Amino acid sequence: MPQLNYLAPSTAEEAVKALMAANARPLAGGTDLLVQIRSGRVKPDVIVDLKGIAAAKGIRGEAGGFVIGAAVSGAELSEHAALVRAWPGVVEGANLIGSTQIQSRATMAGNLCNGSPAADSVPALIAARATVVIMGPDGRREAPVEAVPTGPGATSLGPGEFVLEIRLPPRPANASDAYLRLIPRTEMDIAVAGAGVNIVRDAAGVVTEAHVALGAVAPTALLVPEAGAALVGSKLDEAALARLDAAARAACRPISDKRGTVEYRTRIAGVLARRAALIAYERAGQSA
Amino acid sequence: MSETLERPDLKVVGTRPIRPDGADKVTGRAAYGADYNMPGQLVGKVLRSPHAHARIVAIDTRKARAIPGVKAVITGADLPEVASALHQGGEAASNMRDLAMNVMARDKALYEGHAVAAVAAISAAKADEALAAIEVTYEILPHVIEVEDAMRPDAPVLHPHVFTEGLEAKPDKASNIVKRSGFNRGDVAEGFASADVVVEGRYTTQPVHQGYIEPHATVASWGADGQCVVWASSQGQFMVQTYCAKVLGLENSNIRVIPAEIGGGFGGKTTVYLEPLALALSRAGGAPVKMVMTRDEVFRATGPTSGSVMYVKLGAKSDGTIVAADIELKFQAGAYAGSPVAQGCMTALACYDVANFTITGWDVVTNTPKVAAYRAPGAPIAAFAVESAVDELARKLNIDPIAIREKNAVVSGGKAPYGPTYQNIGYVETLAALKASDHYKIPLGPNQGRGMAVGFWFNIGGLSTGAIHVQEDGSVVVATSNPDIGGSRASMAMMAAETLGVPVEKVRPVIPDTASIGFSMLTGGSRTTYATGMAVVQAAERVVADLKRRAAALWDTAVENVEWKDGVATCLDAAKPDARPLPLARLAATAGRTGGPISAEASINAQGAGPGFGAHLCDVEVDPETGQVTVLRYTAAQDVGRAIHPSYVEGQVQGGAAQGVGWALNEEYVFDRDGRMENPGFLDYRVPVASDLPMIDAILVEVPNPRHPYGVKGVGEVPIVPPLAAVANAVRGATGVRIPDLPLSPPRIMAAMEKAQG
Amino acid sequence: MSKRHVTTVVNGDQAEFLADPAMTLLDALRDELNLTGTKEGCGSGDCGACTVILDGRIVCSCLVLAAEAEGKRVETIEGLAHEGLHPLQQKFLEHAALQCGFCTPGLLMASKALLDANPDPTETEARYWLAGNLCRCTGYDKIIRAVLDAAAELRQARAA
């Protein structure tokens, strides 16, 4: 490991100052960052550990929604019953990141800021219409989740900025979500393709609101408005699902690499979107 | 499961004691390659070629040497020139000149990851700094990786001195084709003419790695007087000694190799990569040197097995009798000659009694890491093609896949395709065991398929030493020089205990260094329990004869009057009614009076190792919309001769099957356009994880090998031979599509299903 | 960069060491505290051989900075046995759930955490929890049987 310094600020302001001062990187779980430092892909001089900042820790309900600290691990998410009930898709997206060991450390904010197009927690967050609170030299600002990643390994965060928390909006009745991904093994892989679907339905089971986001099929995770629109007004009959499948595939701009081909990723995006939609629809019917 | 046949007298063999070295391994005390340190040691690291094929024009190490804390910098020029000679150190003969050049490149870098320089420094950071300061001038050359590309006349040639051996006319142009091998029997054309049905296919596999979880590691010290000590994790400490001596021009007796615990090998640790460099750095740096590979280095720079292209044509009568076979195998050897294609040829039809066949093998060098042995080298690759083709035959003839194997099965007394007659083989018994299994009766659901395949491996004997030392209190030490990868310490203690007639807890196995016990070939070729076990039994028999002689002396009677049973000498001489029985402890305590310490060492060349056969059954479910494969059930029947410790024999069968499933579904080397490996890590080089596999039911079939005192046959390598095709045939059943190319990844299955639907 | 003083509790005992900021918890355990039972198989969090328990949760110690362990409790393989082997260690031996043994320390720590969180896991739950611990020798069959057997024994002991 190259020469490096480690700082553990206890306030967001201190963290911003530290991040501004040098070639510094924030650290939450570190399960991406430490691998990239060891392989030489990134060469920070300073690591700023966020886990000492009170506001970055814990999950709290606020105005019907949830506020999740940037340092909250996937394991903590799965142990928060109210969150799991309200957002099963968001939680299962985060929980598919790596092994049990990785789950003890990896965070959604880290997964988002790593900027991988295949990040497992991001599609469900986008479909949930989640926002992030970003701290920086100009203070505090809020942005939609999809505004953060800008391309493979790149984000829109400015100098000294870091994500402090993730906010999930309030949930109406009969609403739920789901996330699915395609990996060659049953665990431990990077998603070849991923789909997050968030559905609200009325008492009669007709979809009143739907959001679909895809992972690993473009330089960043994608919100696909046409895919969501394909479900609105339906009860997920075959025709609606076929429209969803087509809309999802139409939005794909994947690459061929060691994990999958363009054709395969595009086809699978449609399959996963359909399956995730059915699960979200089913869950929405059960949610009080 | 297994039961002990015809030997009800056995008390220890066939039982399942706790392995004697288990406690250290479950408490973290066992010391592996990286767990050992020598006082004052330096950190050694290797500079590796970033190019797949390049001439090394110059290496400037001056800046590196000038860095404070850097104690040694070496390149190929600092290592002696080694004559091109074959040596029988590992198992198959390997060329010492090629080995030396693979350890450190000389004029050319032949694969990405090839070592071109090495440094030793007071810290890892200083060593990294030194590596970055070495300036290598490369002349980048075109490279070739795929085996048929490498065979083309216009392919870039790796070795200007290589002219294809085994051709009728001696070629005058250098080539990447090192050698043609193979053999034939009967009249192939006539055989195909008489066939009612013919199947033909082109099959391919990719390079795969043994995947041991412990990276290569060593600590080496070159003494001021030229006496060296090496602590190394390997499959054979004598192999490390011999290869270090050859590469560095030393005498074996000046190199003492201490065997660390080995964290998996599967054939990949039957050669040397770091040890000669650590020694050379230690000499130059004047201190011991510790070297540990990163996982990235293990993938890029240590031998995978061959990627291959294979052509199989089979002809059969309508009753399923195979009447003709034409098989051609093209295997990658990597940077230097020596793929396992000859063993692929010999094992391809080893389960089949075929009258007319021709089998041709091509050994082809490519710009990839030098191929190393991987569990039954060559056999799983050839079996993937042949067993897939036999499955196609069975489908065309509408014959049950087990039945068509039974129809063409070799039996004891029959001739093996590679020549000799089989004796005491248990092949048809494994087929019967599979047919009788519960698994075979379970009905299949939608999108599910069942695949079956068979496999063979020679199993070898070879040079082994075993020693028995009776301690003063009558407890026993059994020493052997074979590293224990899969529990062989337990079987050595059990065979010694059985022969001595004492409880297995009384026998402690140890694995000394090369200066403390006689020579043994390495642990590999499924030979250890057979050959080293035979040496242990002979040593124990000599101790028993010695104990009877001593008892006779104490009772003052003829040795014929002494019976040795259950660790006690009893006197049968009617003239000595008051002769009390003499247990081992008593004889040990009085050893001085009867001649001295009680010890025996047997060094043998064990002949007559019996071949092993296996038959595997695999059920899979394939998601029709994504091509993902789920392995539902797996059953593996295997003739093991007689299981000494059944749990560890089952472990070999289960472990081999799991590696085969990984090979079939997800494992492969992926190279980019520049010939660089794109997935040198456990994230994208996908070995099976716990949730990928079901329980693997191992059925041990026991047809004892009379040439071994307890009927042992080698078991370690057969189980990896059938799974590639067993899984592929199951996927064929589930999807209706024959996919002749491994690995069967979801994208590949999806593309094949789509093409089939037109 | 000057080294950082780190104070932790390892296997119940206070442990202090000087850590270079870039040093991982794995390197600290092995090189500073001479606890070589925790192994490095990949250095990238993909094999699990370096699994330890950090404040009650299993982590890959190769992906934790030594500095992050300040004030935390670390449990390694060397601390698993108390007055004799832990039931998991005993069952791994009885079931021959290890061959080369290199993955065993990491698997034992992950299995301990599994049984602490879920005293009666199904085969599938055990396999998914342990999916981060690669084993190349055994094919996992006997490992899962040993874990489920140890779980049963621990449940009986608690019930008694």
Add this chain to the structure above:
Amino acid sequence: MAHVTLNAECAAFTGGATEFDIAADSVGRLVTELDRRFPGLGEFVEQRMSVAIDGEIHQDAWISPIGPDSDVYLIPRIGGG
């Protein structure tokens, strides 16, 4: 006389012939006789071949006995993983 079958690679030394009947009661004597008849074949067999006698494979087999009517095959050396 033992019936000896050479494999294809040895045939390069014998001008193609692969089957012989040779009076030899040990592998050493067999190899010596082969080298006498076909110079160079002896060393080639020693380095590259294993000897199968009545179905049993012998490696480094110089002193292994050969029966009066044994069936002997020369096959490539076998390694293992």
